[in-house]
Amino acid sequence: MELTNVLKDEKDEAQDECNDWIIPVKDALDALHGRWKIPILISVSFGKKRFSQIAAEVSGITDKSLSKELKELEANQLISRTVVESFPPRVDYCITGHGRSLKNVITELRDWGRLHRQTMFGKR
Structure with a gap:
């Protein structure tokens, strides 16, 4: 095998890796x-x-942003949304098994x- 082919194969292998x-x-x-x-997932x-409990725990988030983020988290199967038949209707959010798989990462x-x-600001 020519040297150029060996180098190309090594480069392709490194790129794949x-x-x-x-x-x-x-x-x-x-x-x-x-x-x-991530703060919503922690909550x-x-x-x-x-919804209101999450909004209170995730300080600074707007209702519009919370609604958008909840929809995206649900689309990625990280949380579930359950409508509880009551008067008035209630919506509960909870983490899914797929969302719990992020525990070690978080x-x-x-x-x-x-x-x-600590590195940036010293002990606090």
Whole structure:
């Protein structure tokens, strides 16, 4: 085999290996992108919540943003939305099994965030 073919094969192999990392990470970031999705997931991970409860726990989010983020999280099967037949009707949100699979990721982000805050601002 010629040297140019060997180098090309190695380059293709390295690119494939790189893509094996980039593509799934990009998929995860696409599902979790934005400022509010992870805080919303944290909120509903402590039990089923109504819209107003999530809004109170996720400080600073507008109703419009919360509504949009909840729809996207539901579309990605990370939360479920249940309409409870009552008067007036009630809607509950809770984390799904797929959403719970992010527990270790969110825990690592929390731990890294604490370390980063300490690195940037000193002990707090």
